[in-house]
Amino acid sequence: MTNFGSATALLLVVAAALVRVDGTVLLQQRPAGKQLAGLWEFPGGKIEPGESPEAALVRELREELGIEVNAEALSPVTFASEALAGRHLVLMLYAVRDWQGEPRALEAEALAWVTPAEMAALPMPPADVPLVATLSASLQGTHADLARP
Template sequence: MLLVVAAAMLDGQGRVLLQQRPPGKPMAGLWEFPGGKIEPGESPEAALARELHEELGIILKVKDLRPIAFASEPLAGRHLLLLLYVLREWEGAPEAHHATELRWVTPAEMRGMPMPPADVPLVEALVGMG
């Protein structure tokens, strides 16, 4: 079982931040929610705070994370469980430290973007929030 956390970072216009996977990584070129693996002994929220700081250079308060949905997907001989949180407040401007590009898009716009299989069902949860 591979436990992964991700954030749907919402700006004041209801857009969500997506990052593009860089060349040389599995699923390169696909758009995904920022986040990453939960390390042993780490809570999902602490893992997400750490990952967003590493990937985007932002700082957040764990209390500002709201769970919204999860996805379950077979992945390369293992099973991926992806926990998605909504985040509306953070400190700093997101920068692509490990991604090719960042893009702010509406949940409806995400429907037409190439995304990893585990991220696709999460889009509808965000569309339903609107």
């Protein structure tokens, strides 16, 4: 059970659901040697001091996947809140429908394009799991309007 009542330092993290026209979403696998190694997650990372969530996500996608994203192409989808040891994670998920370049696993073990339904069978960090249902609902019946080829 998550303890939402205690006051701890906030860890603000942004993540992206890169969505293709077929409704598949990009996940990356955490590399060996890192915490939660082997789990599948949405690409993204920590917001640095003085950085907006959108600027952080643009930077993280460049660093992790080698792609360029315009901040105006980011669309907020949902967030998750998770108590961690000594701090509290707030994970903000954005949908990304337009980017330049082909995503590459620059900081991950592997990349996979999967449907939201397929995500349910993949091992994911606890904070990512609740994001999947909301993402799936937001993509229902709107693939052609949401994504790029």
